[in-house]
Amino acid sequence: MSSTERRPLSELTEAELETLENELAAEYETIAAKGLGLDLTRGKPSAAQLDLSERLLGLPEPGDHMAGKTDVRNYGGIQGLPELRAIFAELLDVRPEQLYAEDNASLSVMYDLISFALLCGTTDSPRPWIEDQDRKWICLVPGYDRHFAVTEKFGFEMLPVEMGPEGPDMDEVERLAADPSVKGMWAVPIYSNPTGLTLSDHVVERLAKMETGAPDFRVIWDNAYAVHTLVEDFPKVPGVLEAAASAGHPNRFWQVASTSKITFAGAGVAFLAAQEGELAWYGKNAGVRTIGPNKVNQLAHVRFFGDAEGVRQHMQAHREIIAPKFAASREALESRLGGYEVASWTDPEGGYFIDLSVVDGTASEVVSLTAGAGVALTPAGAAYPYGKDPHDRHIRLAPTMPPLEEVTEAIEVVALCTLLAAVRRAQAGKGK
Structure with a gap:
């Protein structure tokens, strides 16, 4: 025909x-x-x-190893460099003190968040999650397979909720979240994987305000594509930390991002944004397995971008x-x-x-x-x-x-x- x-x-x-x-x-x-x-x-x-970031391979230049009073070649500084945190805090609509800069992979940060909660509980947990035999997790679908692999590995029953034009069916999300065994939810709020959809302001507001059965319910807010525009304008990044705090759920969101698809996928910088108490909880647990992130690489990114406009x-x-x-x-x-x-x-x-x-x-x-x-x-x-x-x-x-x-x-x-x-x-x- x-x-x-x-x-x-x-x-x-x-x-x-x-x-x-x-x-x-x-x-x-x-x-x-x-x-x-x-x-x-x-x-x-x-x-x-990747060629766009080739200049990174020569940064920081020889002799350029100080970020403020910090010698980036040495141990310490689990929070990451303040200079880099300031750049990405602007892009993620958080305050610099609400942001940690870590090593290259946001997936590693997400893995740590759940494993720390399992072993130690969160700041709101009555006990470590591992002591709850019946653990469930909300998964927006279609979604990111590596997210699902993490919760499957740790024994969560995964509960799919279909995505619509503005995001998930929030009536269904709220119904599921009322169950105390449901500990959290995966979300890619901007240009989600794989649909490219962005959650509407109404959906974000309901996620911040909704009542949950578990006092330690968490949304892992993967802002993997916050600056990955295919048009001239950049998307508006919702200030979810402030929205959740105003709704009386200050610790609800664990927001992650990285430069993996901005500079070099294997040699970027990952970020964790949360309320200060949540970051302290993360740092206390992460500090047992690391003495600090790759600050040399972080300084290279500071020199490469200069500021948030440089990222854009x-x-x-x-x-x-x-x-x-x-x-x-x-x-x-x-x-x-x-x-x-x-x-x-x-x-x-x-x-x-x-x-x-x-x-x-x-x-x-x-x-x-x-x-x-x-x-x-x-x-x-x-x-x-x-x-x-x-x-x-x-x-x-x-x-x-x-x-x-x-x-x-x-x-x-x-x-x-x-x-x-x-x-x-x-x-x-x-x-x-």
Whole structure:
């Protein structure tokens, strides 16, 4: 069928479906024979993005080792350098005294937060979490697979809540949070992984105000993409610490962020923002396993950025590299799938991912088909706890790392496989 004849698959006859399936299968076999070897599995910065931070490798310069009165080459300072904390406090809408600068990975900070709570309890806990046999955690879906891996490892029953256009169903979140065994929730509030959605002010307000059954309920607020815009404007970062304190729940949010997709993924700086008492609790526990973070690297970042505006300018350079890849992805999906009514996809204004929703029950087949055609995708279901998407519908696309021409080629293959799987499902529905 030519593109001008496209119409929803549900309107096609058995003969038309068979013709289309034959055409798509032949095209698929031709592509599979090429052995493409393309990869859209994870949201990694491209080499061009990493090149933007190359100057970091020469910082701090020889002889530049003092941050105020602190010799960054020595032990100590678990809070991190005040100069770097001041820069990112502005970006995260917190006060510098509410922010710690740590080593490279925010995932490590999140792991520590939960493990510390399990072993020692939080500042609001009647006992360590490990003593509660029935532990549960709210997971917004589709969501970040590495978040879910942490709570699964520590034995939490994970409770999925679907994301809508403005965020999760807050009636359901509040219902679940009323259970004393529910200890917390994962959230990526800005340009979430993988949908690219941003939580509305109303949702943020309800999260800050809601009553919970557990006195030590925590929201791990992963601001991984707070400055990762695909448009000229930067998003407004909600002041959740102040909102929660005003609502009488000052310790509710543990906010994390990092420079992993800003400078070097393996050599960045992670941040933890919380009320001062929570930071002291974290520092007391973290101080047993470390004598301080890599302050040399932190000073390098201070010298590299200069101030918060330096970060924003740097991220606009990132935008110039990756925004065309997102635009090309949208164009490829629309070009192949438009009119058939077999898929939808997000059009994010920031972040690192596109969430592709395919015909129910076909996501696993699409991922398998794309693998056979030489394009690797994240496993279907990865954006759900335990890797189980109940509708087998969602596929996470990560277009940032490959060169632009490879992104276009890979997305075209994904779209072809999406349509082929949908046609075969439609044929099965008509009794073929």
